[in-house]
Amino acid sequence: MMDVPEIFRGYALVRVTALVYVLAVDAVRLPSVAHPAVLVAVMLAVSAWTAFTLWSYASPARRRTWVLVLDLVATLVLVALSPWVLGPGSEQSVVPLWTASAPMALALWRDWSWGVLAAVLVSVVDLAAMTSTEVANWGGKLGFVLLTGGLGYLVAALRRSTCERERITASAAAMAERARLSRLVHDGVLQVLALVERDAPSFGPRGLLMATAARQQEVELRRLLQSDHGEDDIDVTVADLAAVLDRHASASVTISTPAGRVLVDNEVAAELDQAVSEVLTNVARHAGPGAKAWVLLEREGEDVVVSVRDNGVGGQLEDFEDAHRRGRFGVRHSIRSRVSDLGGVATLRTAPGRGVEWEFRIPGGRAQ
Amino acid sequence: MSETTEMPRRVMLVDDHPMWLEALGADLTEHGFEIVATAGTGEEALRRARAARPEVIVMDLQIPGPDGATCTELLLKEFPGLHVLVISASGERDDVLRAVKAGARGYLVKSASPEELLDGVRRTALGDAVFTPGLAGLVLGEFRRMVTRAEEHNDQGPVLTTREVEVLRLVAKGLAYREIAESLFVSHRTVQNHVQNVLRKLQLHNRVELALYAIERGIHHDD
Structure with a gap:
């Protein structure tokens, strides 16, 4: 059973308060009782016993069943002896209120049903010993029994939820540690790949192949690592556009974004993602061998701006404008319509020998 | 280049990969730089920078503690005249930004070609900013x-x-x-x-x- 220190603290406060009450009540009625000397002995014994039980209950290892049982037996004996010590006509036991301590301890550290049983036992002995036929007393006893059971039940629930919380915290810590270790491993791999990319070309044509392969693997691994982030997203209606665009990074495509996340509606992210990948497909097909592309993501106030530029062969703007008629740049139309469906504007700039540049500007409101 | 006579040449390399240190160190030595110290951890970097007093530091961001960005912050606080070029393999954006805000002169990715790296170090030494598109x-x-x-x-x-x-x-x-x-x-x-x-x-x-x-x-x- 899991230990929640607050439970003991609360219990100790109740038990000590009850003891103080017992001492006060007994001190006041000491002159009028049948056996004052015995009552003084009871007061001392109860104080010592309270101290011992609190010491025992403070730590889970010392909460032995025999202490709990002895606690209950002591309570029953004191309650049973009360009429003899106090003399006829007394309404309360020698340990009023304090009688709740032993049943409470059983309810807290064993089970609520044991607590209820103990409370019933104490109440019955109390009523029997007092030989009171006053029915009005029964309500108080019943309340005591119910409270003891309820308390035990609540504490069990509290303990379960604390246990659950600790389990979740522990697994989160384990996951963070695993992520840290994998980052270390991946970083080592990335470093070796970078070294191969750097030095292999000097080994001739085969080295060049090695360097290219290393570069591809580096990009793949980095993409994998980046897609790992943000998977803890709870909100599924928005997406991090920076992470979405990052997936286009490759040996020939550089992605530049602000630090942190750029959250936009899922639909905006998906459409821009498609538009960018169509532009990049065009670059790969038509910009010429060795052409590179750069994607820049900006947030200007409320607007989101995505620019895609390549350093390829470019062309006449007019050719691009009616390219869809010739079918060569058939996707051009869908690039524009994707962006305008989002309420945005797509601008195209190009000239022969100067590459092609697209700019997509999506107004605020759609972006979050 | 006429300015090269003025150019600071005392370089310290900080990286936890010995192979990388060796490769970059050899390249830089070949082109007239003097490697006055190397360090594999943040702690070593801080200690050795104080002892060897380099003019230029090439700093990998992913090193055992304190990390490269923190080292950059600490060293630039202590030696404001230092020129720091930040290098990273995994392109962790927040760390790059932190190092640059603290005063690093520029940033390159580790997969940059040897020429780009050499040029980056040279420009950093001259006090120029080295910017990648990223x-x-x-x-x-x-x-x-x-x-x-x-x-x-x-x-x-x-x-x-x-x-x-x-x-x-x-x-x-x-x-x-x-x-x-x-x-x-x-x-x-x-x-x-x-x-x-x-x-x-x-x-x-x-x-x-x-x-x-x-x-x-x-x-x-x-x-």
């Missing part, structure tokens, strides 16, 4: 963030001129300084100066932001 995108985003934050405090944020924004966007879109100079009809040096100014403003405003943050938190003494 870093330009980060810095643009950071200025916009800082302006928004300043507006929330009814404050004047760090302001970039239209020209500076223009240059930064062109760098982010992969244009070389030469191409930027051509398309804006200015000299190569002017482009370089714009980039430099942007970096200076970023670092200056970073100090202002840190001070503001300290005041907001009720820390009034300056240490």
Whole structure:
């Protein structure tokens, strides 16, 4: 059973308060009782016993069943002896209120049903010993029994939820540690790949192949690592556009974004993602061998701006404008319509020998 | 290059990969730099920089503690004249930005070619800013963030001129300084100066932001 220190603290406060009450009540009625000397002995014994039980209950290892049982037996004996010590006509036991301590301890550290049983036992002995036929007393006893059971039940629930919380915290810590270790491993791999990319070309044509392969693997691994982030997203209606665009990074495509996340509606992210990948497909097909592309993501106030530029062969703007008629740049139309469906504007700039540049500007409101 | 006679040549390399240290060190030595120290951890970097007093530091961001960005912050606080070039394999954006805000002169990815790296170190040594398109995108985003934050405090944020924004966007879109100079009809040096100014403003405003943050938190003494 899991230990929640607050439970003991609360219990100790109740038990000590009850003891103080017992001492006060007994001190006041000491002159009028049948056996004052015995009552003084009871007061001392109860104080010592309270101290011992609190010491025992403070730590889970010392909460032995025999202490709990002895606690209950002591309570029953004191309650049973009360009429003899106090003399006829007394309404309360020698340990009023304090009688709740032993049943409470059983309810807290064993089970609520044991607590209820103990409370019933104490109440019955109390009523029997007092030989009171006053029915009005029964309500108080019943309340005591119910409270003891309820308390035990609540504490069990509290303990379960604390246990659950600790389990979740522990697994989160384990996951963070695993992520840290994998980052270390991946970083080592990335470093070796970078070294191969750097030095292999000097080994001739085969080295060049090695360097290219290393570069591809580096990009793949980095993409994998980046897609790992943000998977803890709870909100599924928005997406991090920076992470979405990052997936286009490759040996020939550089992605530049602000630090942190750029959250936009899922639909905006998906459409821009498609538009960018169509532009990049065009670059790969038509910009010429060795052409590179750069994607820049900006947030200007409320607007989101995505620019895609390549350093390829470019062309006449007019050719691009009616390219869809010739079918060569058939996707051009869908690039524009994707962006305008989002309420945005797509601008195209190009000239022969100067590459092609697209700019997509999506107004605020759609972006979050 | 006539300025090379003036160029600081005492370099310290910080990286936890011995192979990498060796390769870069050999390249730099071959081109007239002197490797005065190398370090594999943040702790070593701090200790050895104090002892060897390099003029240029090539700093990998992913090193055993304290990390490269923190080392950059600490070392530049202690030696403001130091030129730091930040290198990273995994391109962790927040760390790159932190190092640059603390005063690093530039940033390159580890997969840059040996020529690019050599050129980067050379430019860093001369005090020029070394920007990749990725870093330009980060810095643009950071200025916009800082302006928004300043507006929330009814404050004047760090302001970039239209020209500076223009240059930064062109760098982010992969244009070389030469191409930027051509398309804006200015000299190569002017482009370089714009980039430099942007970096200076970023670092200056970073100090202002840190001070503001300290005041907001009720820390009034300056240490």
